[in-house]
Amino acid sequence: MELQEYLDQTEAVEQEGFKVDDEQKANWALRKIAQFQNQQKQNNELATIEISKIEDWNKSENERLQQSIDFFQSHLASFAMEQREKDAKFKSMKLPNGRIGFRKKQAKWNYDDKTLVKTLKENNLSDFIRIKEEPDKSSIKEAFQVSDGKVINPDTGQILDGVYVSEQEESFEVKVND
Missing domain, CATH: 3.90.20 (Hemagglutinin Ectodomain; Chain B)
Structure with missing residues (x-):
């Protein structure tokens, strides 16, 4: 047994x-x-x-x-x-x-992104440059305060639209010894 x-x-x-x-x-x-x-x-x-x-x-x-x-x-x-x-x-x-x-293949374009962006900027062709904008979420969490689910700028008191903080309930946890 x-x-x-x-x-x-x-x-x-x-x-x-x-x-x-x-x-x-x-x-x-x-x-x-x-x-x-x-x-x-x-x-x-x-x-x-x-x-x-x-x-x-x-x-x-x-x-x-x-x-x-x-x-x-x-x-x-x-x-x-x-x-x-x-x-x-x-x-x-x-x-x-x-x-x-036999099948003719399409021409393959090979890019050096850094050089290409530099050349486009130098030639005033910025319309061909894509800029990706997104919030820096970790910096926002560090710099702003939360009150009643609203994110507030501590310096100005202004509420930051576009983000809401919802508090989570406690969760039950079980840990066993190995």
């Missing part, structure tokens, strides 16, 4: 109709919570190991399959190149199981 089972039997606690009405039962409830949390931790560790194994298997299988896909795609590319050599206007070929062909 495990220690937990023994303690449960000696304290004769049943879940149905159970009520914490003394320190001994409160301590027992904490011990049970710790036991369940430990089981959750063990379950999570086991699941993580199994998930890792499955992910490794999936990666291995997909890499193997990708090698086969790459093999056939390279042969199809060679075939398409041969078709283009025979006919310079060759673009694509529709077949019962799909299509092969």
